[in-house]
Amino acid sequence: MTSARKPGKQCPxxxxxxxxxxxxxxxEEFDEIRSKCPLxxxxxxxxxxxxxxxxxxxxxxxNPHCFSSRKTIDQATGESCGGASIPSVPGQIGIPxxxxxxxxxxxxxxxxxxxxxKAVEERRARTERFAAALIDRVIEKGHFDIIDDLTNxxxxxxxxxxxxxxxxxxxxxxxxxxRLMYLPKEEPGFIEAAGRLQWMRERIEELVIERxxxxxxxxxxxxxxxxxxxxxxxDETIWSMAFNILLGGVDTTTALTSNVLIYxxxxxxxxxxxxxxxxxxxxxxxxxxxxxxxxxxxARTATTDxxxxxQKIEKGDRIYLAYAAANHDPEVFGDPGTVxxxxxxxxxxxxxxxxxxxxxxxxxxxxxxxxIHEVLTRMPDYQIDESRMKPYPSVSVVNxxxxxxxxxxxxxxxxxxxx
Amino acid sequence: MKVRVKHEVCxxxxxxxxxxxxxxxxxxxxxxxVVKDEQVPPHLQDAVEQAVRGCPEGAIETA
Numbered sequence: 001m002t003s004a005r006k007p008g009k010q011c012p013x014x015x016x017x018x019x020x021x022x023x024x025x026x027x028e029e030f031d032e033i034r035s036k037c038p039l040x041x042x043x044x045x046x047x048x049x050x051x052x053x054x055x056x057x058x059x060x061x062x063n064p065h066c067f068s069s070r071k072t073i074d075q076a077t078g079e080s081c082g083g084a085s086i087p088s089v090p091g092q093i094g095i096p097x098x099x100x101x102x103x104x105x106x107x108x109x110x111x112x113x114x115x116x117x118k119a120v121e122e123r124r125a126r127t128e129r130f131a132a133a134l135i136d137r138v139i140e141k142g143h144f145d146i147i148d149d150l151t152n153x154x155x156x157x158x159x160x161x162x163x164x165x166x167x168x169x170x171x172x173x174x175x176x177x178x179r180l181m182y183l184p185k186e187e188p189g190f191i192e193a194a195g196r197l198q199w200m201r202e203r204i205e206e207l208v209i210e211r212x213x214x215x216x217x218x219x220x221x222x223x224x225x226x227x228x229x230x231x232x233x234x235d236e237t238i239w240s241m242a243f244n245i246l247l248g249g250v251d252t253t254t255a256l257t258s259n260v261l262i263y264x265x266x267x268x269x270x271x272x273x274x275x276x277x278x279x280x281x282x283x284x285x286x287x288x289x290x291x292x293x294x295x296x297x298x299a300r301t302a303t304t305d306x307x308x309x310x311q312k313i314e315k316g317d318r319i320y321l322a323y324a325a326a327n328h329d330p331e332v333f334g335d336p337g338t339v340x341x342x343x344x345x346x347x348x349x350x351x352x353x354x355x356x357x358x359x360x361x362x363x364x365x366x367x368x369x370x371x372i373h374e375v376l377t378r379m380p381d382y383q384i385d386e387s388r389m390k391p392y393p394s395v396s397v398v399n400x401x402x403x404x405x406x407x408x409x410x411x412x413x414x415x416x417x418x419x
Numbered sequence: 420m421k422v423r424v425k426h427e428v429c430x431x432x433x434x435x436x437x438x439x440x441x442x443x444x445x446x447x448x449x450x451x452x453v454v455k456d457e458q459v460p461p462h463l464q465d466a467v468e469q470a471v472r473g474c475p476e477g478a479i480e481t482a
Contacts, residue, residue, distance in 0.1 A: 345473025361431070
């Protein structure tokens, strides 16, 4: 079937996923775009397609041949092209998330086992001790900041532990990564945080050298001594994988858990079910991922001209797959704007779709459960000071919070091994 | 009823295990779904249909 296509990008919209406006009203904005222009074009950030319909996003995510994840860096200028975010994070490629097949296959299967459910379960007890130690630090005071004291440090410490990095250095990694997630890219704080990546790289390279001499059962040893297709990983690949895992591990579960602690504060009658019924808690957990969609979206690049829904996507076009919009698509989810803790089945794509789907989802779920359990059992009456809640100014990368001060009836330390 | 996982499509959302842990488990290697027994007893047919509907990739197939 052929028909004359109108020239130019149809369905132009004024949209910027990094804007404060979007952060404030993303559910409504996605609803508007999805109903008027399910495949829309915005001129922001050099121009990109905005895909907001669940079925279109899944279709594109399942077609990596046409919709590529690959990022390239111009060695001379450092300028980056393509990749998982719009605009591209400069100077750094994430492996495996910013690669395509055939390289992707080797990279992803190299990492899978360390993040598979069995490996994650083996880390649960340790993670619970980390959470207990973090709460021990504040439990006698009667007040804390949910972000600074728990939901930011716990995933960072757990991720450092997976690597085999000294836990005492967790904030040297977490703090700049946290800033990279929510600060606009022109801000000095963002640029400074991007500069800290060099320090992180050197730190990991130092540890790789040490582990090659004294191997342990940790990720740094595995990165430094493991092989893909019979070959050891070069330094660039080691750092790119570490970067991908750090980015994935450090802010996303923070955002989910923080949002859910706000939810339980506002809906205290839901706490008991979450604590008493493990199956109900698992169903509720997935509904939280759907509703809050911590990673709002991911980018792709068209590898060829392609007709999609009556529009012409051109080779090289950047495309924003709005996972959060998919998770609120009324075609798939009844009453999507309501948190329904009984929602089942729940085919959300909060962890992505297609083969690039989140490597760390089992780890994320386990850390989330640990933190929620710790707060609900040791601080059952916690109250967030709503007047002092500070959200991220942008949800473009992660839908999260800067600060959530809370009070609670003081309790006793449990004596978890200090961090 | 028989059930199978299309391995080339499964990416490890694990919704099937939530729906029917009796018949689905997750691989230690990559967290992808594995059918424990392809024969679905009558009392689990509803749960398996939930697994089919709950898979974002459409990786669960019944016959």
